[in-house]
Amino acid sequence: MSVRQRVIEPRSVQLGMRVVTLLVLLFLYVPLLVIFVYAFNPERSQAWPLPGLSTRWFVATWNNLEVRSALVTSLKAGLGATSIALLLGSLAAFAIHRFRFFGREAISFFLILPLALPGIVTGMALNSAINIGGQVIGLSFSLWTIIIGHATFCVVVVYNNVIARLRRTSGSLVEASMDLGADGWQTFRFVILPNISTALLAGGLLAFALSFDEIIVTNFTSGSEITLPKWIFNNLRLPNQRPVVNVVASVVILASFIPVYIAQRLTQEQPVRAAEQAETEPALQAVAAS
């Protein structure tokens, strides 16, 4: 990794860049902030400035059974999709990293592709697949079809994180472990797993965050099941529900923000010979592309 050259800019350019950076950040975060502020609105109707601050809608939301059941569905879907992603994503990464076989590059490509495919296409495809599955093997729209739908793009996130970590973990570590008398299982347990554990955790957190606020694929695969984003979407246009929607949206924002933040911290930490790590782990790339 080459040390980045510090270019000295004129003062005016420096100032200009700061202003632009600030504007971009405001553009990104002010709308989110507005939602947060409105969540504390004491009234049902939205008007600026707020007449005061209140947590009454938080209480109302907590007691709203529809929201609760949507939250539970979202949590189940997120955990389910994350578990599948952790299992399949890390196994795929091990296989692609460890073995040279025919079609290896192609498989790697097809694993990453769902990240770039428009959600609506994935959704349509899954929808018709589930319909056909319904006729052939009695598959029906349910929590499971949501989980499968989410897993299509969650697997990539885990795969990307794990394979990036494996690539920067020296191959001779495994040989050194075997050389010292450790069999395959001991090597996995004492050498490989500790080296990829933060990548697994980061991948899992990101997968969960992706699943938790996903709506496009969910719409096509959920049937009558209601997830939290779906509930927001359905209730957005009802003025009556507006305050509760604001609270739910705030919770979704937080629930996405925290795992992404932790995941980034985990992948920034560089336990393996810092100087040699040119490759940044694709934690946030994945989120950005989805």
Add this chain to the structure above:
Amino acid sequence: MQPAVRLEQVRKTFGDVVAVAGVDLEIRQGEFFSLLGPSGCGKTTCLRMIAGFEEPTAGRILLQGQDVSRLPAYERDVNTVFQDYALFPHMTVYDNVEYGLKVKGIGASERRRRVADALAMMRLDRLERRKPGELSGGQRQRVALARALINQPRVLLLDEPLGALDLKLRQTMQIELKTLQERLSMTFLYVTHDQEEALTMSDRLAVMNQGRVEQVGTPAEVYENPATGFVAGFVGASNVLAGDAAGAVTGSAAAFTIRPEKIRLAPLDETPTAVESSAAGVVREVVYVGAFTRYTVDLDGGGELVVMQQNLTMSSMEVLQARGQRVRLIWDRQHNRAIGGSVQEQREEER
């Protein structure tokens, strides 16, 4: 006594590439043995097959008389010091050294005692809580050694372990390694492309080229009596004269080598004595290296000879004036070494 390591007609191919083309070797108990050769000569592949990281395509590998060709690495009584050390980055120095004992299920109290001994032996006791990332190159080297020695292997395999160190540290470590090997009277198998390293440390060495062993012998034997043109060229600098060029000097077309430091630069009109060989030529190139000067001389009879002369009285200005001069080269005939084998091959490779 059984040899510590025995290779019988060992071959290794990767697809169409022949890495090791039938090697026979015997490494004796307690000797410091080096595999010396240029990169790609198969020396590291040999080491990896002995360690158990590669399976030979054909042939047998015996450790202490036992055929281990098909045994996995973790069932062989050898340990390796890797070129990049391969220290476990997430473990402390202590845990790294303890690892071999832990995975073999040695009891906690014995582990503690043996790790403490190993750390003390390699002067690492103060560093035991550090992680590899917090160590210098020389310290990592010592951790890698302590870790590999903790299981008391029959043979210690070292894969160019000094390559990453700077010159001074490398020279210190050469002496340390040799001392350590003598103290433990353990068999060391050392892989290197550095002929000086191999000559300094080894009891015996094998020079390898293109997957084959060209010569096995003590450092003095290999240096003084190179068996092939390749060995002559690779171990120390050497001149090879063959065909007409050889005929012009010795009267016979048989190929021979002569070491540059044995040749003396003389005035054109000096007559050699009865025991001396001589050749006249033009100095094409002069390289001043401080303690000595290297002259390349185009011979009248064809071919060229490199001559090394100590700078006894001459300054750099004076030696550089030799360029373009006609000179006579004189040396004691007994230093001519007839060689067979791959002279031609060696020449082509140099181009």
